[in-house]
Amino acid sequence: MKVYKCFRILGWDFTITPVRFVLTGLVALMVATVVLRLLTGFQYVTNLTDETPWGMWIAFDVMCGVALAGGGYSTALLVSIFQYKEFHVVARGALLTSLLGYILVMAGLFLDIGQWFNFWRPFVSWGYTSVLFEVFWCISIYTTVLSIEFFEIITERILRKKLHRYIVKILPVLVVIGLIFPVMHQSSLGGLFLIMKERMFPLWWSEFLPLYFLLSSFFIGSAMVTIETTLAKTAYGHEIPHNIMLKLTRVGAGMMFVYLLLKLYDLFEKHEWNYVFQGTLQSNMYCVEMLFGILIPLVIIVSPLSKKRGGLLTYATLTVFGVILNRLNCVFTSMYESGSYFPGIGEIIVSVGLISMGVLIYCFLVENFNIIGNERAVQVKIDKDKDIKNLIWALLRTKRR
Amino acid sequence: MAVLVDITKCIGCEGCTVACKRYNNLNFKAKPRNVKDDGNVELDDNRWTVIQEFHGEKNDKLRFVKKQCLHCKEPACASACFSKAIQKDEKTGAVVYYPDLCVGCRYCLVACPYSIPKYQWNEQFPQVSKCQMCSERVSKGDAPACVSACTTGALMSGDRDELLKKAHEIINSDSRYINHVYGEHEVGGAEWLYISDVPFEELGFKDVSNVPVTSYTKSYLSKVPGLAACWALFLSGIAFYNYRVDKNRNQIHDPHDNDDQDKEG
Numbered sequence: 001m002k003v004y005k006c007f008r009i010l011g012w013d014f015t016i017t018p019v020r021f022v023l024t025g026l027v028a029l030m031v032a033t034v035v036l037r038l039l040t041g042f043q044y045v046t047n048l049t050d051e052t053p054w055g056m057w058i059a060f061d062v063m064c065g066v067a068l069a070g071g072g073y074s075t076a077l078l079v080s081i082f083q084y085k086e087f088h089v090v091a092r093g094a095l096l097t098s099l100l101g102y103i104l105v106m107a108g109l110f111l112d113i114g115q116w117f118n119f120w121r122p123f124v125s126w127g128y129t130s131v132l133f134e135v136f137w138c139i140s141i142y143t144t145v146l147s148i149e150f151f152e153i154i155t156e157r158i159l160r161k162k163l164h165r166y167i168v169k170i171l172p173v174l175v176v177i178g179l180i181f182p183v184m185h186q187s188s189l190g191g192l193f194l195i196m197k198e199r200m201f202p203l204w205w206s207e208f209l210p211l212y213f214l215l216s217s218f219f220i221g222s223a224m225v226t227i228e229t230t231l232a233k234t235a236y237g238h239e240i241p242h243n244i245m246l247k248l249t250r251v252g253a254g255m256m257f258v259y260l261l262l263k264l265y266d267l268f269e270k271h272e273w274n275y276v277f278q279g280t281l282q283s284n285m286y287c288v289e290m291l292f293g294i295l296i297p298l299v300i301i302v303s304p305l306s307k308k309r310g311g312l313l314t315y316a317t318l319t320v321f322g323v324i325l326n327r328l329n330c331v332f333t334s335m336y337e338s339g340s341y342f343p344g345i346g347e348i349i350v351s352v353g354l355i356s357m358g359v360l361i362y363c364f365l366v367e368n369f370n371i372i373g374n375e376r377a378v379q380v381k382i383d384k385d386k387d388i389k390n391l392i393w394a395l396l397r398t399k400r401r
Numbered sequence: 402m403a404v405l406v407d408i409t410k411c412i413g414c415e416g417c418t419v420a421c422k423r424y425n426n427l428n429f430k431a432k433p434r435n436v437k438d439d440g441n442v443e444l445d446d447n448r449w450t451v452i453q454e455f456h457g458e459k460n461d462k463l464r465f466v467k468k469q470c471l472h473c474k475e476p477a478c479a480s481a482c483f484s485k486a487i488q489k490d491e492k493t494g495a496v497v498y499y500p501d502l503c504v505g506c507r508y509c510l511v512a513c514p515y516s517i518p519k520y521q522w523n524e525q526f527p528q529v530s531k532c533q534m535c536s537e538r539v540s541k542g543d544a545p546a547c548v549s550a551c552t553t554g555a556l557m558s559g560d561r562d563e564l565l566k567k568a569h570e571i572i573n574s575d576s577r578y579i580n581h582v583y584g585e586h587e588v589g590g591a592e593w594l595y596i597s598d599v600p601f602e603e604l605g606f607k608d609v610s611n612v613p614v615t616s617y618t619k620s621y622l623s624k625v626p627g628l629a630a631c632w633a634l635f636l637s638g639i640a641f642y643n644y645r646v647d648k649n650r651n652q653i654h655d656p657h658d659n660d661d662q663d664k665e666g
Contacts, residue, residue, distance in 0.1 A: 114526060121484040129622070130483040176636045180629060
C-alpha cells in the first residue's frame, strides 16, 4: 500500500502522510491541554512557581519563536531595501515561516497570561513605561502587516480579481512598515531584561541586551532560512542554488561577528572574565553558548567547509542552537537557581503541539500557493489521487493498520 | 506614608501577619507554598507579610525580620506593568495592584529586584498578590494594619523624611546599631526602612545597588522613538530611491510602459 496520498477536494490539495497523522495527533493532544489550561489555570498543566514565574512558554515559545521568525524581516530587508535580488527565491518561504512563527508566538503568549480574557487591556490601559508594552504593540502590528503581505500570495489564487491589485499597490508601504516593527521589537525583547539587573547573572545582563537580541535575531533568521530551504528540498525537491544560500548566510555571519565583538567588548569593559571561567553552571552554560553558538559557526563559515552543503547546514544548526540556548539562558540559567525549574508535561505538549500545527499549516499552504517557486508544491514520491472517496478509504485503511 | 522597622525590637509574635491576613481577607488555612532551605517561610499569595527568623553567624543571636513589599520610590513592578495594573499612589506612596487591569503576564514577578510579588498559582484566573500597604486605611490617615497591631514598637509609621531622621538619630545614639538604613537608597529608595544591630546580609536582605532598575528601561525607551523614526526615514528613503531607479530603468527599456513591476516578496 502506498503511504503518500494526495487528494484534491474542491480544488484544494490535501496530502496525507504518516508523519502528518502523527502531527495531527500531537495537535489534538495540544488542544485538549489548552482547554484544560484555560479552564483550570496553571496548576495542572505547568510547573511554574513563584520562584520561576516564566517558564517554557515564554522562554521557548515566545523568545525563541520570535527569534526564529527573524528570517522574514532579515530576508525582506535584504531583498526589498538592499536589492539583493537573487535572494528573492527564498523571500516568500521566509515570509510564511515568519507569519506562522508569529501566530504561534501569539498563541503561546495567550496561553501564558493568567487572566486571558483581559488580553486586550494594554490596548486601552497604556503602561508606556514598560518595555513589554512596546513588544506587545509591535508584535500585534507586525503580525497584522505580515498577514496582509501574505495575503498577496493568497489572493494570487483566490479573490484575484477583487483584491489582488489593491494589495499589490499598498505592498511597498507594507514592506517598509513591516521592517520598522520587527527591528523595534526584536531589540525590545532584549530590553525586557534590562529591568532585571539585580536578578540576572552578570554575564548575560548588559546595557547592550537590546542590540544583542536584534543582531542575533538577524543571524538566526538567515540560519533558519537555510534550514527551512534544506527541509523544503528534502520534502518538495525544490532546490535553491548553493551560492545564494552561502551568500545569504554570510551576511548573517557578518552580523554574528559584530555580535561577538560587542560581547567581547562587554566582557573587557565590565571586567567579567572571572565569571566566564569560574566553573559554575552559569559560567559553563555561557561558555557552551559562546563556543558552539558563535565561535564554531564563525569558523565554519570562513573555512572551506561552507562550500559544502553539509558545512552550511552545520553552521545553520549550530547557530539556531546557540540562539535558542541564549534565550533559555537569559530566562532560566541567569535568573533561576539551578535545577529549580523543568517544564511540566503539559507545557511540553503545548509547545510541541504548536510547532506541529505550524508544520501542518506550512505544508498545506506550500502545497496550495505559489510559495517555494511553483504554483503548487508536491511532496516528492507522492501518488496523486483525485477524488474524495479515496480520502475516506485511506483514512479507514490507515486506522486499521 | 512610610514605615520604619526596628529589627532589634521585634519579638516575632506574628501579630502583624495575623492583622494583615484579617484586614486583607487572606486564607488562614493555606499551607505555606514557599519554604526556604533554612526553614523560613517565604511570601506567597496568602502571606503578604511574613516573619523570618535568623540566628546570626555564630548561632548566638535571634532576630526576627518582617518581610513584605518595600514600596519602592521607583517601583520596578509598576514600571514593568504593560497595562498599568500596578501603580504607585502619589499621595500615600503605596504601590497598589489593580486586579481588573491585570493581564497576568507576570513581568512584575520577574522585574522586582526583591522578588516580592507572588502569584495565585492554584486559581482558575490567577492574580498577582502583594502587600498593598493597606492603601485604603493609609489614605484615611490610619497606619497599615500590621503597624497598628505591633505591640513592641518595632514598626513605626509616619512621614518618610521624619522617619529617616529618626532612624539616623537612633543609629547615632546607640552604638550597637549598624550604620545603614536599609531602604534609604536601595534601588532608588523605598517607603519601608529597616534599622538593625546585625548586618543586613545576615538577615536575608539582598545586597542591591543604589541605582533604580527602572533607569535602565527608561533610558532605553527614551531612545526608541528617535531611533525608530530614523530607521523609518532611512527605509522609506531607500525604498523610494529603489522605486525611482526601477522606474527610470523601465523607461529606458520601454518608454511606453510606465507600469513598474512589483518586486516585493
